[in-house]
Amino acid sequence: MLEISNLKVKIDKKKILLGVDLSIASGEVVAVMGPNGSGKSSMAYSLMGHPKYEVVEGEMKLDGKVLNEMSPDERANAGLYLANQYPMAIEGLGSSRFLWQLYKKRHPDKRSSIIEFKKWLALQAESLGLKKELLSRGLNQDFSGGEKKKMEILQMMVFSPKYVILDEIDSGLDVDALEKIAKTVAKVAKEMKVGVLVITHYNRILKYLKADKVVVFENGVVTKRGDAKLAEEVENKGYSKKEDE
Amino acid sequence: MSKFVSKKVEEASEVKKTLGEYKYGFAMPENNVYKAEKGLNEKVVEKISEIKDESEWMREFRKKSLEIFYKKEMPKWGADLSEINFDEIYYYVKPSNGQEKSWDDVPKEIKETYDRLGIPEAEKEHLGGIKAQYESEVVYGSLMERFKKQGIVFMGMDEALKEYPEMVKEHFGKLIPPSDNKFAALNSAVWSGGSFIYVPKGVKVDLPLQAYFRINSPKMGQFERTLIIVDEGAYVHYVEGCTAPIYSVDSLHSAVVEIYVKKGGRCRYTTIQNWSNNVYNLVTKRARVEEEGIMEWIDGNLGSKITMKYPAVVLAGRKAHGEVLSIAVAGKGQHQDAGGKCIHMAPETTSRIISKSISMRGGRSSYRGLINILPGAKNSRSKVVCDALILDKESRSDTYPVNKIGEKESILEHEATVSKIGEEQLFYLMSRGFSEEEAEAMIVNGFMEEIVKELPMEYSVELNRLIALQMEGSVG
Numbered sequence: 001m002l003e004i005s006n007l008k009v010k011i012d013k014k015k016i017l018l019g020v021d022l023s024i025a026s027g028e029v030v031a032v033m034g035p036n037g038s039g040k041s042s043m044a045y046s047l048m049g050h051p052k053y054e055v056v057e058g059e060m061k062l063d064g065k066v067l068n069e070m071s072p073d074e075r076a077n078a079g080l081y082l083a084n085q086y087p088m089a090i091e092g093l094g095s096s097r098f099l100w101q102l103y104k105k106r107h108p109d110k111r112s113s114i115i116e117f118k119k120w121l122a123l124q125a126e127s128l129g130l131k132k133e134l135l136s137r138g139l140n141q142d143f144s145g146g147e148k149k150k151m152e153i154l155q156m157m158v159f160s161p162k163y164v165i166l167d168e169i170d171s172g173l174d175v176d177a178l179e180k181i182a183k184t185v186a187k188v189a190k191e192m193k194v195g196v197l198v199i200t201h202y203n204r205i206l207k208y209l210k211a212d213k214v215v216v217f218e219n220g221v222v223t224k225r226g227d228a229k230l231a232e233e234v235e236n237k238g239y240s241k242k243e244d245e
Numbered sequence: 246m247s248k249f250v251s252k253k254v255e256e257a258s259e260v261k262k263t264l265g266e267y268k269y270g271f272a273m274p275e276n277n278v279y280k281a282e283k284g285l286n287e288k289v290v291e292k293i294s295e296i297k298d299e300s301e302w303m304r305e306f307r308k309k310s311l312e313i314f315y316k317k318e319m320p321k322w323g324a325d326l327s328e329i330n331f332d333e334i335y336y337y338v339k340p341s342n343g344q345e346k347s348w349d350d351v352p353k354e355i356k357e358t359y360d361r362l363g364i365p366e367a368e369k370e371h372l373g374g375i376k377a378q379y380e381s382e383v384v385y386g387s388l389m390e391r392f393k394k395q396g397i398v399f400m401g402m403d404e405a406l407k408e409y410p411e412m413v414k415e416h417f418g419k420l421i422p423p424s425d426n427k428f429a430a431l432n433s434a435v436w437s438g439g440s441f442i443y444v445p446k447g448v449k450v451d452l453p454l455q456a457y458f459r460i461n462s463p464k465m466g467q468f469e470r471t472l473i474i475v476d477e478g479a480y481v482h483y484v485e486g487c488t489a490p491i492y493s494v495d496s497l498h499s500a501v502v503e504i505y506v507k508k509g510g511r512c513r514y515t516t517i518q519n520w521s522n523n524v525y526n527l528v529t530k531r532a533r534v535e536e537e538g539i540m541e542w543i544d545g546n547l548g549s550k551i552t553m554k555y556p557a558v559v560l561a562g563r564k565a566h567g568e569v570l571s572i573a574v575a576g577k578g579q580h581q582d583a584g585g586k587c588i589h590m591a592p593e594t595t596s597r598i599i600s601k602s603i604s605m606r607g608g609r610s611s612y613r614g615l616i617n618i619l620p621g622a623k624n625s626r627s628k629v630v631c632d633a634l635i636l637d638k639e640s641r642s643d644t645y646p647v648n649k650i651g652e653k654e655s656i657l658e659h660e661a662t663v664s665k666i667g668e669e670q671l672f673y674l675m676s677r678g679f680s681e682e683e684a685e686a687m688i689v690n691g692f693m694e695e696i697v698k699e700l701p702m703e704y705s706v707e708l709n710r711l712i713a714l715q716m717e718g719s720v721g
Contacts, residue, residue, distance in 0.1 A: 048672075048676050049249075049676075050672055051248035051249060051668065051672070052668075071249045071675065071681070072249060072672055072675035072676045073249075073675040073676075073677075073678050073679055073680050073681070073684075075676075076675070076676055076677055076678035077678045081676075082676050084673065084676075087673065088667075088669055088670045088673040090670060090673075090674070090687065090688060090691050091691050091692065091694075092690070092691030092692055092693070092694030092695060093687050093688070093690065093691035093694070094694070098687070101679075101687075102677055102678070105677075105678050105679065106678060138691060138694075139691075155677065159677065159678070
């Protein structure tokens with residue numbers, strides 16, 4: 001269980017999260033929707049331990065372990081994975097070499113050779129529609145927006161997390177790519193019992209990645225909780241019910 | 246203190262500190278055959294000639310060079326050399342009775358040094374020949390039998406002066422005369438050791454030849470002299486490495502390297518300089534390239550207190566090509582003042598300088614470069630890229646490029662970037678489970694990849710390892 005209780009966060013002096021409660025069980029898909037600036041991404045960064053986000057109050061726990069005082073790598077090694085909205089490019093750090101290092105880091109007990117690993121990697125890349133030649137470039141170096149998102153998912157597969165946060169993975173993706181990515185995550189969630197937190201503006205990703213729960217953020221707090229129907233409602237009517245008035 | 250640090254990491258940092266120490270800092274007891282008195286004077290210079298039993302022209306050359314050294318002023322540009330005390334240096338130390346062909350014949354302490362540096366092992370695995378210089382003299386030398394049969398000459402400079410007197414006299418001090426600069430004059434006066442290589446027409450040496458320079462005693466001055474002649478259509482890759490023990494007093498390394506690449510020949514010269522942080526490294530390197538020849542300097546500067554080194558290529562023949570690929574890592578107490586020079590004298594000549602520098606823990610790196618396209622060098626092209634990476638607020642990086650374009654029909658491109666390791670990049674890699682140090686090393690290695698990939702595998706692994714060592718404990 002990934003649990004967030006009464007989470008209050010600020011950047012500099014600005015309060016961004018005003019007390020959020022949320023939990024994601026293994027194998028569960030939770031969608032978080034809400035307007036820009038409502039605190040969705042801030043929650044993602046706070047969970048991962050970005051130094052800009054200062055936790056003022058509340059607790060974040062992963063399978064009972066308190067994350068609050070852990071550095072980002074310790075949180076990652078506890079099983080948390082963040083697919084970033086804006087993945088960073090690391091010039092010269094060869095993608096496939098990086099993925100191999102990631103594999104060895106995450107699976108020290110497995111004895112796959114680099115050749116076996118690369119074969120497996122090529123298959124996964126193909127199923128995501130990620131061009132092979134990108135793997136010989138620097139990590140995310142000269143990748144398009146969509147290619148970066150696919151690389152986030154490819155990394156996720158190498159990483160084998162317990163819990164995944166997808167921070168607007170659907171922004172800047174065409175329909176085909178979106179379908180591939182969403183189906184891949186859905187499969188991983190189901191087969192590997194991975195808990196998934198999907199941060200999105202749109203319902204369309206949820207066609208392929210069925211949400212068990214949907215929550216709506218506004219101004220740093222959760223304003224609505226429901227099931228998949230809530231996502232449709234939000235998309236049709238907007239976050240607030242102003243349209244009805 | 247790092248922003249990412251959690252409580253556990255702080256405890257680990259003590260362990261990292263001891264790991265980060267310079268691995269080659271050990272010293273051996275001195276069992277010299279001869280050690281000149283401290284300081285520099287005409288007697289010391291004469292004594293060197295006497296011990297080496299040199300021909301008259303070389304004795305004269307040394308004496309004239311000493312006069313030039315006295316007259317020349319210290320360079321006023323570049324790094325701060327004001328603390329060098331020429332009276333406190335030992336200019337000539339003969340550690341053994343001569344160059345051996347078997348490691349078993351090399352004196353015990355010296356052999357042990359090279360064993361610990363992994364040289365005999367490297368020799369077996371991937372080298373075509375080797376010269377090991379200890380203090381002032383070459384103590385061990387080898388060259389593969391098949392290379393000898395092809396007429397390749399690889400010997401100590403002193404040996405060559407005796408065995409190939411004409412060839413040496415014709416080239417020695419011609420590209421870099423003693424009057425070039427104060428340290429070239431100093432080297433010309435007291436030079437000892439270094440390599441001489443001749444590759445005959447059309448012969449391609451398919452394994453690198455390596456020289457390994459070691460300073461052992463404190464206040465040592467090492468002044469090797471290297472001359473490489475690559476004949477028409479021939480190829481050689483020469484690699485040099487250097488280390489020294491850590492002392493509280495300074496040592497001086499001042500080499501001169503002259504290279505001639507004849508028509509269609511190619512020479513690649515790789516340096517992995519890893520002197521301890523008490524060595525002044527002031528080196529003059531220059532190559533002259535004839536028609537369609539290629540000269541490549543791959544220059545890695547990791548160690549030393551101060552380095553001033555700007556390998557130069559004189560493109561003398563049509564379509565000659567020159568490259569300088571330079572990596573400089575400046576840590577605590579270090580100033581790496583490095584770069585490259587390309588002088589285009591003939592039409593259709595091309596050159597490329599890529600410089601990558603990393604400054605950390607208060608270190609300073611400077612890029613200093615010259616592109617000179619002379620009138621008549623029509624349709625010549627040159628490209629200069631210098632990228633600097635600064636790891637913390639205490640460190641510094643500067644660039645001093647000079648471009649002289651005397652020919653209208655030529656093209657020069659120049660790019661320069663200065664970057665810092667961003668918090669966002671670190672966070673990104675750490676969110677994948679890598680520690681802050683691992684993440685930083687990944688970013689730094691990526692930054693240098695363009696040059697490291699040019700090195701033979703053994704050296705690229707070594708270079709990455711050395712940089713990782715330098716970086717241990719640099720976080721925070």
